[in-house]
Amino acid sequence: MTLRIGVIGTGAIGQEHIARLHGKLVGSTVTAVNDINPEGARAAAEKLCPGASVHESGQALIDDPNVDAVVVASWGPSHEEFVLAAIAAGKPVFCEKPLATTAEACQRIVEAEIAGGRPLVQVGFMRRYDAGYRMLKEIVASGQIGEPLLLHCAHRNPSVPAHYVGDMGITDTFIHEIDVLRWLVNDDYVSAQVIQGKRSRHALNGLDDPYIVVLKTKSGVVIDTEIFVNCQFGYDIQCQIVGEDGTANLPEPATVPMRKNQIAGQAIMMDWKLRFIDSYDVEFQDWVNATLAGRVDGPTAWDGYFAAVTSDACVEAKRTGQIVPIETRAKPAFYN
Amino acid sequence: MTLRIGVIGTGAIGQEHIARLHGKLVGSTVTAVNDINPEGARAAAEKLCPGASVHESGQALIDDPNVDAVVVASWGPSHEEFVLAAIAAGKPVFCEKPLATTAEACQRIVEAEIAGGRPLVQVGFMRRYDAGYRMLKEIVASGQIGEPLLLHCAHRNPSVPAHYVGDMGITDTFIHEIDVLRWLVNDDYVSAQVIQGKRSRHALNGLDDPYIVVLKTKSGVVIDTEIFVNCQFGYDIQCQIVGEDGTANLPEPATVPMRKNQIAGQAIMMDWKLRFIDSYDVEFQDWVNATLAGRVDGPTAWDGYFAAVTSDACVEAKRTGQIVPIETRAKPAFYN
Amino acid sequence: MTLRIGVIGTGAIGQEHIARLHGKLVGSTVTAVNDINPEGARAAAEKLCPGASVHESGQALIDDPNVDAVVVASWGPSHEEFVLAAIAAGKPVFCEKPLATTAEACQRIVEAEIAGGRPLVQVGFMRRYDAGYRMLKEIVASGQIGEPLLLHCAHRNPSVPAHYVGDMGITDTFIHEIDVLRWLVNDDYVSAQVIQGKRSRHALNGLDDPYIVVLKTKSGVVIDTEIFVNCQFGYDIQCQIVGEDGTANLPEPATVPMRKNQIAGQAIMMDWKLRFIDSYDVEFQDWVNATLAGRVDGPTAWDGYFAAVTSDACVEAKRTGQIVPIETRAKPAFYN
Amino acid sequence: MTLRIGVIGTGAIGQEHIARLHGKLVGSTVTAVNDINPEGARAAAEKLCPGASVHESGQALIDDPNVDAVVVASWGPSHEEFVLAAIAAGKPVFCEKPLATTAEACQRIVEAEIAGGRPLVQVGFMRRYDAGYRMLKEIVASGQIGEPLLLHCAHRNPSVPAHYVGDMGITDTFIHEIDVLRWLVNDDYVSAQVIQGKRSRHALNGLDDPYIVVLKTKSGVVIDTEIFVNCQFGYDIQCQIVGEDGTANLPEPATVPMRKNQIAGQAIMMDWKLRFIDSYDVEFQDWVNATLAGRVDGPTAWDGYFAAVTSDACVEAKRTGQIVPIETRAKPAFYN
Known part of the structure; x- marks a missing residue:
């Protein structure tokens, strides 16, 4: 069919x-x-x-x-x-x-x-369909590293165009972490805070860049995510879960290790479109x-709603510098 | 259609x-x-x-x-x-x-x-369809590391069953390298040598394990490959190309970097079926x-024929300890 | 003499x-x-x-x-x-x-x-005399990664004894980061915040563990440091500097890369005394x-004084959950 | 005193x-x-x-x-x-x-x-006093990887001056491996073979570069070492021991991991004098x-003598393309 x-x-x-x-x-x-x-x-x-x-x-x-x-x-x-x-x-x-x-x-x-x-x-x-995030979720689910306690993440773009302004770091960029991290730890957020970093000279038009978003979940997990959209060096997505018994990281994309020009290294992709293709x-x-x-x-639509509420709270947290509660209506049984 | x-x-x-x-x-x-x-x-x-x-x-x-x-x-x-x-x-x-x-x-x-x-x-x-080998071939083709001069490879299995005997290290195991390395450097083999290593206590039934196969190509590239089918620790395929201007390695399969039990490391797969699935x-x-x-x-059929001739030479090299020439009929224009 | x-x-x-x-x-x-x-x-x-x-x-x-x-x-x-x-x-x-x-x-x-x-x-x-921190400071000073904007750090101990209680995570553990990070970025702190993580089941006697300390410097650099003294897996000191043009990490201690028991990895030391010996x-x-x-x-004594003031502010930040200013007397010319 | x-x-x-x-x-x-x-x-x-x-x-x-x-x-x-x-x-x-x-x-x-x-x-x-080789020897001695069976090594220089000619790749360069590898596996050599690689265009004055030296020890361990003194990219010393139960590598020198210019990598030193300083x-x-x-x-003097005999055999092996026996007088009890 x-x-x-x-x-x-x-x-x-x-x-x-x-x-x-x-x-x-x-x-x-x-x-x-x-x-x-x-x-x-x-x-x-x-x-x-x-x-x-x-x-x-x-x-x-x-x-x-x-x-x-x-x-x-x-x-x-x-x-x-x-x-x-x-x-x-x-x-x-x-x-x-x-x-x-x-x-x-x-x-x-x-x-x-x-x-x-x-x-x-x-x-x-x-991102929930990315092989790396899936491996990471499996590790967490297996209990190998114990209960997740902290997550350290980063979402880095080499640069953004001039029309990328205001709160797009939250609404266009961080929105991906909002959904995938909640899925990863299988927990809901209860508060958001935004900590402004020192502004990069590469940030155009008064854009705040970089900053750190801190989310807290119902069970107490703290998630800090660096948002840095003019990092110059590449499109770079990081996620480390610190559990009671160990840590686990999002795998790097497979690339060819090279030694050349006095450097032992691997290419970082510049184009975000390739990362999750x-x-x-x-x-x-x-x-x-x-x-x-x-x-x-x-x-589901519920996940879409949850992401929207979280995104709104992050935007307010960015504006106010305060720790902003994330409050949704009760989850309908329909989505269990 | x-x-x-x-x-x-x-x-x-x-x-x-x-x-x-x-x-x-x-x-x-x-x-x-x-x-x-x-x-x-x-x-x-x-x-x-x-x-x-x-x-x-x-x-x-x-x-x-x-x-x-x-x-x-x-x-x-x-x-x-x-x-x-x-x-x-x-x-x-x-x-x-x-x-x-x-x-x-x-x-x-x-x-x-x-x-x-x-x-x-x-x-x-x-293996010609493996994403890692394809990336590696692209790097070579791009000229980034100059002309390939040497290849260092390894084909390791955790263990083999009792019915794995005799020359199967060549005919069943190394046969994959025979084809994919020739494709990788786009060159034909002219001789083979087998150098017996110290025999592992894990090798059953008098199996020779490990050993090194050395192939030489028409343009002079030397390829050494470790064949070790009772390495215990995992299924592990390695390939490093040493070029005039740098080196490039086959990417490791993407896995979750972990810190746990006093080790910072990543899982190695045990099942060869998963590696190239x-x-x-x-x-x-x-x-x-x-x-x-x-x-x-x-x-093509020509590649299958070339692999068969090479495999025969390796088997003879293993038996005699000599450097054995690899001689095929001339390549028919049909396959160009 | x-x-x-x-x-x-x-x-x-x-x-x-x-x-x-x-x-x-x-x-x-x-x-x-x-x-x-x-x-x-x-x-x-x-x-x-x-x-x-x-x-x-x-x-x-x-x-x-x-x-x-x-x-x-x-x-x-x-x-x-x-x-x-x-x-x-x-x-x-x-x-x-x-x-x-x-x-x-x-x-x-x-x-x-x-x-x-x-x-x-x-x-x-x-720590200022550790070869790794010195290499890192040289990289920063060279301008290779541009101005430092953010630092992501971690101070992890496998476990602590029963007499390790209260604010010792600040006064005994984080005190090292307080001095070395200030030296590393050559900047003074202006505020501190402590974000409590989810408590590990391995934390004894009501100890708060882990948590994140966030320091901000005069020029705006934000430094987040995970303090986790019951991480189980090893003594693990991390420091990543995110600069305008790239990132640089504290080198890992040199260890023997091994492949064994289905893991490709390296030993993590358990004894903190060895790390900076x-x-x-x-x-x-x-x-x-x-x-x-x-x-x-x-x-200098001034550095000791500055560390003490910072430590006090962190302790208060931990107690109150607030962002606490770090205020010292003016730096005497004697120490310039 | x-x-x-x-x-x-x-x-x-x-x-x-x-x-x-x-x-x-x-x-x-x-x-x-x-x-x-x-x-x-x-x-x-x-x-x-x-x-x-x-x-x-x-x-x-x-x-x-x-x-x-x-x-x-x-x-x-x-x-x-x-x-x-x-x-x-x-x-x-x-x-x-x-x-x-x-x-x-x-x-x-x-x-x-x-x-x-x-x-x-x-x-x-x-080299016997290098911290990395010492760690590696300890791992071998501990039995963690079982009996050594094979060693894969490389000795790479970025380039050599015009007066570096003839057999200096053996007598000046490989001589270091001759001593340290024998010490590492605690075994004596019995034969040498040299396999010429494809010649690099960077090799001056008809120098053979790169090539592979294969040594065999009394107990059967096979050691292949790539000698490549015009590799361009850096001074790079590699040593991997393949044991019955696992592999162990010479640690890389500690360096600062960086992400910059689309590459995640670490500097390779160019100056050999710094590597073992x-x-x-x-x-x-x-x-x-x-x-x-x-x-x-x-x-000891005996080690110096053994190195000299081995070096001579390698030079002959390079000249003849044959497998050359390494024969010394019997080891005097004085040196036990």
């Missing part, structure tokens, strides 16, 4: 997902596309999934009887509308992060999904398989 | 390939199977590719009009017969290593393929794609 | 220093000893520096005309008295850390030394040389 | 040894010097050991009643004469490598020492201590 998919949003990432779902993965085909730019949608369809319907609106795509499930890859502010429409139509929907641009909007999606009575929504947090395939294959089986196995 | 595949040999590795080609990869389906044990074949088909024909003989499978291409995963001595039959039928054939059990048999296959006039045969040397998928997807396009992109 | 040294305090560490100064190093000899336990002093002298005078009191030792310089290795509460007496006698004095048990006492020493008009006091912060020799040789030349090259 | 030392040869290395023995180490003083260039000797004495006698000849220095022990740091061809003279005078003598320039000369020294009836000669193989201090302190105690603890 083949899952017939409609893709809303045919920009760069939408096109990658179409290529993935229409040819590279098993069990899926793309039968419909839509974009706010109709010519872009048409061109993408011709190139990547010839024969797919090109719809005038996201709603029309969702209503298409040849669409079994929906992928939302349009820009953030449109996510809520399309996800709610898919839920209303009773169709499974994969929504790129963020689930919605505000915690309230995420909550509306959560409520709609619960009202619908069955799991339909998955959020595109692909394999995890997209795993994520979507997993989503296709689970969807065909009538399940949602990946990050 | 979907490639309809018949699989000869439904033992452990045959079943893995069926599962891969019938469900995991894109563009292929298994429509027929055969095994010397008909009940095994039937059981495998029911479990892994229900609906596939179960043929009485390899020849019948090859003649099946619903079979576009053949995979030979039966035991070594039967390879020659089935590969020649597939060539005679004009059907593409993927043959697990070895291509055949003697250099002469390999040569007959080479001649048959040339006589047929088009490339049909690929040999199952999966991803490369089988890449290998077969590549074969399916190339076959559908009418090409052979992977290791 | 030989420096004739009197050692006050002949316990474990006092005896190590006697052995070092009387035989292992060049240019020094131990001519007098004293201890609160006179028999211990006599036994130590007999064993380690036969012929040395055994004095009834620290003051008598200081007054001995055969003593050119004094080493104070008695217990902490006696340090102030002996250091002040040495200053009064105009004799150079090396005082094991802490310089004194309160910031006020340290300040009295600072004032006495200034009043005396010439540098006489060195404090026993031996070489630095004691360097520290005392440097002190002997500088003292003979009439200088103080190592950590 | 202080050992009064006469140093023959006040070139670069002689001056280093004078500085070491006259001020840096404990228990020694340099009381006399001599050099073929009398003005050089005088200048060195003035600068490094003012007051020392400057002798007209090595013999005069040896006969000086204020000289208890002799260090020979003159050029190689003069070693035999001075060592024999010291033996004749009954004075302990430390001779820089080589002990003498031919195996026959070494044998004459061995015979003279035995005839004299007590151990007097130590040869300057400083600490071991000279340990070596001479050990020699002073043992000499004062009437012993020879370090490499």
Whole structure:
């Protein structure tokens, strides 16, 4: 059986997902596309999934009887509308992060999904599908290092463009850690603090860079994460778990150890797109398989909501310098 | 378009390939199977590719009009017969290593393929598809370390069963290096020497273990490889290229760095089956794609023949302690 | 010329220093000893520096005309008295850390030394003499990684005895980082915060363990240090400097990389005494040389005072959970 | 008690040894010097050991009643004469490598020492005093990796000057491995083979570079060592012991791990003089201590002789391409 998919949003990432779902993965085909730019949608369809319907609106795509499930890859502010429409139509929907641009909007999606009575929504947090994070989670789960007590993490980009400003270090960058670390230690956050570092001369336009975000979980685990988006030297994702009996680190990407020019070393990648590229395939294959089986196995609407609440708290913590509580509504039984 | 595949040999590795080609990869389906044990074949088909024909003989499978291409995963001595039959039928054939059990048999296959006039045969040397070896080959090709001058390699198994005897260190173990190192440096071998190490007390039944095989290439590159199949500590594959301007090593498999029990370290895998498991998928997807396009992109019958001649020379070098020349017929233009 | 040294305090560490100064190093000899336990002093002298005078009191030792310089290795509460007496006698004095048990006492020493008009006091912060920290400081000073922006550090002990309680994580453990990190980045601290981690089940008697101390410097550098004194796996000192253009880490102690028992790894030492053992020799040789030349090259009384003020602030930060300012008197020109 | 030392040869290395023995180490003083260039000797004495006698000849220095022990740091061809003279005078003598320039000369020294009836000669193989090799030897001795079976080594220099020609790769470079590896595995060599690698374009004047020397020991251990003196990237000494139960490597020199310019790596030193600089201090302190105690603890004349015989065999193996036996006279009981 083949899952017939409609893709809303045919920009760069939408096109990658179409290529993935229409040819590279098993069990899926793309039968419909839509974009706010109709010519872009048409061109993408011709190139990547010839024969797919090109719809005038996201709603029309969702209503298409040849669409079994929906992928939302349009820009953030449109996510809520399309996800709610898919839920209303009773169709499974994969929504790129963020689930919605505000915690309230995420909550509306959560409520709609619960009202619908069955799991339909998955959020595109692909790091959970990275082989390294999975190995690390297995180590933790095995009890080899005892209970996790502290996590030391870093999210470093070589540089960011001029339009990267304000709180994007939280909302665009740290948002990935927010989801994956919570999944890793299987615990919820209760507070956030942001500690400003000394500002790098490479930080443009008054951007705060670097800083440290400190999250605390319900059971008391403390997570410090360095956010440094102008570190110059490479795209570098670090995660060390300090447990009662030992420590465990996120594996470095496999690279060729070299000795050359007086240095024994290994290349660090510069392009973030390459770091988690394999995890997209795993994520979507997993989503296709689970969807065909009538399940949602990946990050849920609740996870999307939790990430939004946490992100809001971090932004406030950054603004105020205070320790800000992270308070969500009670977790509905629906998501257990 | 979907490639309809018949699989000869439904033992452990045959079943893995069926599962891969019938469900995991894109563009292929298994429509027929055969095994010397008909009940095994039937059981495998029911479990892994229900609906596939179960043929009485390899020849019948090859003649099946619903079979576009053949995979030979039966035991070594039967390879020659089935590969020649597939060539005679004009059907593409993927043959697990070895291509055949003697250099002469390999040569007959080479001649048959040339006589047929088009490339049909690929040999199952999966290491060429390993991400690590590919990175290493790219580094060499980029010129970053200059011309390769020396290679230091090791092939270590934690232990081998009692039926692993005689020259299997060459024919079963080193055979992988024979192919992949020749591909890595893009050069042919001209001589072989075997230097016996001090025998490990863990070596059973008079097995020589460890020893070093030294190969020399046409351009003068010297390759030393430690073969140690009772090293106890893990399955460990090493390859260092020493070039004019630097060195480059095969990447270690990505693992979780840990600190625990007074050791800072990383797990070494014990099971060789896990080390190159991803490369089988890449290998077969590549074969399916190339076959559908009418090409052979992977290791050819000529590579299988070259490996057989080299393996024979190593066995003789091991027996005599002498430096043994590696002499093949001239490479037919067909394989350029 | 030989420096004739009197050692006050002949316990474990006092005896190590006697052995070092009387035989292992060049240019020094131990001519007098004293201890609160006179028999211990006599036994130590007999064993380690036969012929040395055994004095009834620290003051008598200081007054001995055969003593050119004094080493104070008695217990902490006696340090102030002996250091002040040495200053009064105009004799150079090396005082094991802490310089004194309160910031006020340290300040009295600072004032006495200034009043005396010439540098006489060195404090026993031996990490500044560790080869690894020195390499790291050189890298920073070279500008290779740009301005330091953040430091991530850890001070881990496998376990602590039952008498290790209360704030000793600050006063006995973190005190080393307080001095060496300030020296490393050549900057003063302005505030401290302590973030409690999840408590390890291995922490005895209600000890808080682990936690993170966050120091901020005048120029804005943020330093987070994990203090974890029951980490089980080893004595482990980490320091990473994140600069504008790159990162640099404290070197790991050189150890033999091994592959054994399914692990590729290196031993972590369990005994903290071994980690900085070489630095004691360097520290005392440097002190002997500088003292003979009439200088103080190592950590000064001012550094001891600064460490005491910082330690007090950390203790308060731990108690209150607040960000506590670190306020010292203005640095006297005497110490520039 | 202080050992009064006469140093023959006040070139670069002689001056280093004078500085070491006259001020840096404990228990020694340099009381006399001599050099073929009398003005050089005088200048060195003035600068490094003012007051020392400057002798007209090595013999005069040896006969000086204020000289208890002799260090020979003159050029190689003069070693035999001075060592024999010291033996004749009954004075302990430390001779820089080589002990003498031919195996026959070494044998004459061995015979003279035995005839004299007590151990007097130590040869300057400083690698035995390197902390890394010592750790490695301890690991082997502890039995942790079982019996050594194979050793994989490398001796790499970034480049060599134009006057480095012919067999200097053996006589000047590999000579260090010859001694230290024999000491490491506590076994004698029985044969040598040299395998020429592909010649680097950086090798000047027809120098063979790189090549592999294969030594076999009495108990069957095989040792392969890459000699590559134009490797460009750094001075790089490698040694891996493959034992029955695991592997152990020579530690890398401690360096600062850095991330910078897209590389995660560590500096490799370019200057060979820095690599074993600490071991000279340990070596001479050990020699002073043992000499004062009437012993020879370090490499003996027999070790110097064994190294010379091995070096000769390697040179022949390089010339002939054959496996050359290493045959020495029987080891005299004197050296057990």
